[in-house]
Amino acid sequence: MARAPGGGARRRGGRRDAGEAVRKGPWMAEEDAVLLEHVRVHGPRDWSSIRSKGALQRTGKSCRLRWVNKLRPNLKTGCKFSAEEERVVIELQAQFGNKWARISTYLPGRTDNDVKNFWSTRQKRLARLLRAPLRARSSKIRNTNTKAPVSSVDSAMGSCQDHAPFVGSSSGGQCCQAAPLMEYQDAARISHDQICSGFLSFEQPLPLQAAAPASDAEASSSNAAHQMAPELPFYQHPYQLMDFPDMTGRCSIGPGFVGPSTMDYHPYEELIPIVQPVLMTMPFFGIDCARGPVKAEARDDFFDDLPPDMFDSLDQLPPSTRNSL
DNA sequence: AAAGTACTCAACCGCTCTGAA
């Protein structure tokens, strides 16, 4: 991603070429070269000495960050997360929480920043997906009658995000339920906190191996983090079913609901037979639970954006859930 | 083609942790 040199310094109020001032913003190739030379000579440590010696007008923090995120060997820069990597992140996030540095130790070539960015993007995408189908149905598919004012949808979502503490998997709809103007589909939406908590997770433990350090230098620099890795295998998650207050016993979501991007690997047509019964139980898809089979007119771009694994677990649904279908 | 929106990613900030003095 090309960016004008110094742009970051401008936007963050940093000053360039101002004597002893600390330089901020995007790194120049020459600076990278200096930093690489420092690492070659001293190893990935003594970051502060780079500035104290006058080699760079960068803080030690900045130097370390640059090394870790961009200059370290064996990084998968410019490479999107694979489906397996996504699985790993999702599983580990559910287990560890937002311990990105720790999670990244399980993903060779990925930095904590990579993982953090991936997760953040995924959260945004999920939040948007959970909202978009409802709006799309309001305007395109359902088309009339029960118009749910978009403003109410937004405000309801906002109220969930802003005021509802996460207290567990069964509480997700409560704050939404309080929104007076929402349709029940809207009320059934998953709260932001549920998403952020890693609530949407896999039930299967992953066959993970602790990533070996890419180099001796890297091993020493992230030794503490790598020591965490042997804690595998994970405990096996119990099913964490989403339930919705106003659809108790009828609509819940089984395990295996994950980020959408892995859907890229499955053609939509393959999913139709299994998607239909699932949709009937997933109110946040914008599908009316009581109205019978879903027509194929359901937005295929939406399905394209869902993970194939999401449907893998259907055969594994707990009996109580399966009976409710 | 233009405008709007979503996505990606680099880099900053503030806080916490850790180890040496």
Add this chain to the structure above:
DNA sequence: CTTCAGAGCGGTTGAGTACTT
């Protein structure tokens, strides 16, 4: 035991790019 500096981490921001309308 306390202090302090350096290192590390997680959250956040915002520019550039890609995609959609």
